[in-house]
Amino acid sequence: MENLKIDFAVVVIAFNSEETIISTLESIKKQTVDKKKIHLIIADDASKDGTILVVEKWLEEYKDVFGRVTFIKSEINCGVSGNFNKGVRASREEWIKTIAADDILHEDCLRVNKNFLDVSGGEICFSPVMVFHERVGDSKEVFFKSSFFEKNAYEQNKILIKKNFVYAPSLFVSRRLLLSFGIADERFPMIEDYPLWFKLTKNGVHLKAHKTPLVYYRVNESLSLGKNRIANTKFLDSFFYFRRKVVWPELKEFSFLYKYNDVLTHFALKTAVILFKNKKSIFSNLYIYMLYLTSPVKICHFFNKYK
Known part of the structure; x- marks a missing residue:
């Protein structure tokens, strides 16, 4: 063999x-x-x-x-x-x-x-x-x-x-x-x-x-996604650390907007986990999306996704 x-x-x-x-x-x-x-x-x-x-x-x-x-x-x-x-x-x-x-x-x-x-x-x-x-x-x-x-x-x-x-x-x-x-x-x-x-x-x-x-x-409670869970906080921390450590030094055009988007995403999801006990609901989604609307990067990604 x-x-x-x-x-x-x-x-x-x-x-x-x-x-x-x-x-x-x-x-x-x-x-x-x-x-x-x-x-x-x-x-x-x-x-x-x-x-x-x-x-x-x-x-x-x-x-x-x-x-x-x-x-x-x-x-x-x-x-x-x-x-x-x-x-x-x-x-x-x-x-x-x-x-x-x-x-x-x-x-x-x-x-x-x-x-x-x-x-x-x-x-x-x-x-x-x-x-x-x-x-x-x-x-x-x-x-x-x-x-x-x-x-x-x-x-x-x-x-x-x-x-x-x-x-x-x-x-x-x-x-x-x-x-x-x-x-x-x-x-x-x-x-x-x-x-x-x-x-x-x-x-x-x-x-x-x-x-x-x-x-x-x-996607039923996988590492990064979940049917009922908002997020895996350890995954969020690893993702944010990677962006700061590796990606941010490579940013050139609109670097502030991308850094702001990273900070906002991390903040929105981490706080949603705390506020809503890591359970998805209409209210948790509304909270997250309202924060996302303050990011030009999020808005551009949304429209570019369906081009």
Whole structure:
């Protein structure tokens, strides 16, 4: 088995995922590529629920389906960036597909992504994401700014200074590329994606994309989004720290407006969490939107989104 050429590492990023991770694992098991060419890596970030037991039971039955299986069980929670890095470092394969332990892969995910890069060239690609709450059958395609991916790396980086248009769940990337640029920046423990896109494009890496939706993204209390929760405050703090530490020094035109927008966004969401006990409602939405109306950047983004 050790001599078998395994092409793909599928890295499952898990934390307190006992209720959803089996659906994620089943979607990996249903991939249309030869499963013996898949290295299944499950990185658990010191879950407090029954995630480890649920996974171990599933692996007892299905571990032999894959070419290789690695189960990382951290004793100390290191955040999503650190957990992401542990999973990537455990891989040996040419291609890496990362997936959160509450999301689901389309059965053709690995095959279509690899075929796309084989034809177009490059080492990284993205695709549209289907959003769902409980049932995949009720999923809807999230807004996908395809024009962003038609630009070169320099132009993409300039856009990322203003706003992140890249959805992490659809990431498909070569191991060589990730390791060349230091993987996720652990200074920002709750946000592994945006800093990575920024770093890659700043170093001349063109982010490519195709238009086939291949990932189902569960928004029911995910890390950055939630059906009933206003926000994850640790995520907000990581995001704001990244903007101040990395993005603000790159700002040139209208720098004051973008800095004001960052401060306002952080303030609006953090105070809403406190005032409304982190529960979404008509009143919490109204409070947030009223504050957002004071930001010219927010207003411009709203109209540009639907151009």
